[in-house]
Amino acid sequence: QVQLVESGGGLVQAGGSLRLSCAASGRTFSRYALGWFRQAAGKEREFVAAISRSGSSTYYTDSVKGRFTISRDGARNTVYLQMNSLKPEDTAVYYCASSTYYSRTDPSDYNSWGQGTQVTVSS
Numbered sequence: 001q002v003q004l005v006e007s008g009g010g011l012v013q014a015g016g017s018l019r020l021s022c023a024a025s026g027r028t029f030s031r032y033a034l035g036w037f038r039q040a041a042g043k044e045r046e047f048v049a050a051i052s053r054s055g056s057s058t059y060y061t062d063s064v065k066g067r068f069t070i071s072r073d074g075a076r077n078t079v080y081l082q083m084n085s086l087k088p089e090d091t092a093v094y095y096c097a098s099s100t101y102y103s104r105t106d107p108s109d110y111n112s113w114g115q116g117t118q119v120t121v122s123s
Contacts, residue, residue: 001112002026002098009094009117012086016121020081022096022114029077033102035110036070036081038092038119045095047105049081059103064090086121093118 008020020036035050049070050059058070069082079096094117097110104110 002028002032004096004098004112004114006094006096006114006117009119011120011122014086014088014121014123016086017082017084018086018119020083020094020096020117020119022079022081024077024079024098026077030074032098032100032112033104034070034072034079035097035099035104036079037095037097037107037110038090039095039116040092043092045107047107048094050099050103050105051079052102057102061105083119086119088121088123091119091121 003025004022006022012018033052036048037045038048039045047061051070051072055072067085072079096114098112099110
């Protein structure tokens with residue numbers, strides 16, 4: 001398994017941008033597909049985006065398409081989530097996670113999780 005640590009969250013006004021990073025430990029980074037999830041207060045954890053092991057394929061939930069971009073850097077063992085045109089409804093704790101399978105949207109398909117980073121979008 002891989003250990004994951006997120007960073008980059010914060011407070012931003014609506015329409016602004018943030019870039020989240022998720023650093024992975026270990027030499028097995030390239031073996032895993034990676035995903036970003038988020039969980040708003042009082043709500044279930046929901047899928048945001050996923051990227052394949054090679055980085056050549058990406059998949060997004062409809063509500064973030066055209067605004068968020070997931071990418072990965074194998075040399076740095078890091079996955080990113082670039083978030084543009086942020087909306088108050090994007091406010092949540094954001095988690096990265098690793099999976100053996102690509103484009104899975106169910107959290108139970110992911111086997112390692114980071115601790116999360118808070119993103120707050122003010123109106």
